[in-house]
Amino acid sequence: MYVVEHDTAPEVTQELAAFLERRREQIAHRWADAALFRAVFTVSRDEAVEGSKAVVDALAEVARAGRLEDIDAPGFDPVRDQLGRMALARTQAGYNPPQIAREVAGLRAPVTALLRAEFEDSADEIMHACLLELTVLMGTLRLVVMDTTINSGEELIARQRQQLMEVATPVIELWDGVVAVPLIGTLDSSRSQIVMESLLEAIVERRARYAILDITGVPTVDSLVAQHLMKTVAAARLMGAECIVSGIRPAIAQTIVHLGIDLGSILTRAGLSDALAYALAQQGIAVSTRPGAGAGPR
Amino acid sequence: MTDHSALHPEPVPVLALGDILLVTLRGDLYDGVAEQLQHDITHRIANSAVPVNGVVIDLSGVEIVDSFLGRILAEIAASASLLATRTVLAGMRPAVAITLVELGLTLPGLVTALDVDRALALLGSAFTTTRPEAGA
Numbered sequence: 009m010y011v012v013e014h015d016t017a018p019e020v021t022q023e024l025a026a027f028l029e030r031r032r033e034q035i036a037h038r039w040a041d042a043a044l045f046r047a048v049f050t051v052s053r054d055e056a057v058e059g060s061k062a063v064v065d066a067l068a069e070v071a072r073a074g075r076l077e078d079i080d081a082p083g084f085d086p087v088r089d090q091l092g093r094m095a096l097a098r099t100q101a102g103y104n105p106p107q108i109a110r111e112v113a114g115l116r117a118p119v120t121a122l123l124r125a126e127f128e129d130s131a132d133e134i135m136h137a138c139l140l141e142l143t144v145l146m147g148t149l150r151l152v153v154m155d156t157t158i159n160s161g162e163e164l165i166a167r168q169r170q171q172l173m174e175v176a177t178p179v180i181e182l183w184d185g186v187v188a189v190p191l192i193g194t195l196d197s198s199r200s201q202i203v204m205e206s207l208l209e210a211i212v213e214r215r216a217r218y219a220i221l222d223i224t225g226v227p228t229v230d231s232l233v234a235q236h237l238m239k240t241v242a243a244a245r246l247m248g249a250e251c252i253v254s255g256i257r258p259a260i261a262q263t264i265v266h267l268g269i270d271l272g273s274i275l276t277r278a279g280l281s282d283a284l285a286y287a288l289a290q291q292g293i294a295v296s297t298r299p300g301a302g303a304g305p306r
Numbered sequence: 307m308t309d310h311s312a313l314h315p316e317p318v319p320v321l322a323l324g325d326i327l328l329v330t331l332r333g334d335l336y337d338g339v340a341e342q343l344q345h346d347i348t349h350r351i352a353n354s355a356v357p358v359n360g361v362v363i364d365l366s367g368v369e370i371v372d373s374f375l376g377r378i379l380a381e382i383a384a385s386a387s388l389l390a391t392r393t394v395l396a397g398m399r400p401a402v403a404i405t406l407v408e409l410g411l412t413l414p415g416l417v418t419a420l421d422v423d424r425a426l427a428l429l430g431s432a433f434t435t436t437r438p439e440a441g442a
Contacts, residue, residue: 204407208400215420242412246403248396248419273414 018074020137024145025071027138028064031122036060038118044111047097048090062087067145076144079151092156105157112153116146177203179210186287187216188280190255192225200236204243211249218287219244222280224255234269241274250275250290254283318343320350325359326431327351328422332367340378347382351389360429361386364422366397376411383416392417396425 028035039045040056049056069083070076084091098108123142127135177199182188187210189203207219221240226233241251254277256264264271277283288295315336320343321328327350329343351358363379383393396419406413419425426434 204404205400208403211420212400217420239407243400243403243407246395246398246406246413246418247400248398248421248424 020134021071021074021076021141023134024138024141025068027123027126028068028071031119031126032061032064032068034122035064035119038122039063039115042111042115044094044098044108044115047101048094059090062090063149067149070148071141071145076141077148079148079155081148084149084152088152088156091153092160095153095157096160099157099161105154108157109150109154112150113146115149116143119146173199173202177206179206181210181214181216182220182284183288183293185214185216185291186218186220186284187211187214188220188222188283190222190225190280193227195226195233195236197236200233200240204240207240208243208247211244211247216249217291219249219251220280220283220287221251221253222255222283223253223260224257224280226255226260229260229264229269231267231269234264234267234271238271238274250287252277252283252286254278254280315339317346320346322350322354322356323426323433324431325356326426326429326433327358327361328364329361330364330367333369335375335378337374340374344378344382344385348385348389351386351391358389358391359431360392360394362394362396362419362422362425362429364396364425365402366399366421368402369399371402371405373409373411376406376409376413380411380413380416392429394419394425394428397421 036057037060039060040049040053045056045059049059066083066087070078070081073081073083075081075083095108098111099105103111119142120139123138124135127138172193177189177191180188180190187207189207191203193199195203203221207221210216211219221237223229223237229237237253241253244251252275253271256276256278275286277286285295315338318329318331318335318339321330327347329347335343347361351361361382363382368375379395386393394417395413398418417428419428423434
């Protein structure tokens, strides 16, 4: 018969399963005080004990099936959701995945102590074999917890990315025929594509002659960002609108010059108000202060 | 009966609107038609009884654009310019503008307008509801 080397005798695994089932209550009571369980089962300690029992049962089930190293073992299925919530609660409490992994690892010590006490009278080999199996099993539990943590993290990131895309690109009509996009955050390819599309749509919709791209909220401008800006400006021009890039901070102006980026073909202004003033002046609109109205806008 | 429209496509009409020539492009522009159009426009400019003030090319019916069309537009504008006539591209759709920019065809030197009405105003035509721009 073909036997994998690390596979210990099936009897030992069954022994471990039997041990877990026998000591279910004791293990559950010891685990219930761990922060990992308390974070989710906040109502009462009994609830935490019940939650712990479910996990012990799952471990026993996995051991019975002899799938100690299999994170996809069906035995884990009943508690996957619960483990996910536990990991999420710890994440929300500010713990990172390695810290959570350490907490899961901490669950092993009480069980090991019980196992040692139980097998005190047995031969050393049996105890050691059982301990080894238990270690493997607890390692698998840790992987299952990590797996659920990562999955929930990925879902969160995907959702937030979507929200960011929706929120980040409003097109504002500043004046009749003048639209503006205040850009905030880093401009990457997918975002600049969305900015370009929504700006062009707005130009058609509002029948705008002037489009202002305000980059006050863009932390850094490198050659790639500059290229995105130039593309957007060129596309707006093809639509018959003049594009003005505003909000160029002194530091960014210097960076652009140092990088040797030629923005000569683009109309630029220091601030959004300067850009608006330019657009109004080009349309022959003058903004004046009423005499005696006090300190008005320039 | 076979369909000859693909082999002998209709030429693109060039309309005279006062001192403006108006060309409305729709969909695909075949090689022969594009050449014919270029020929028509330049001849109309050169032989017109009234001096032609400008050419307006309406692109609002064009949904797909390629580098060929980009080149044709630039050529028409360049040849019109040699005859001292301005060319204005009008009504380009957002998707078309994005495609042209992605192709690297930013059409520098070509004057653009949001629609035909704005283009006519830009050229100082009387046939427009838009008042001319003060700064223009």
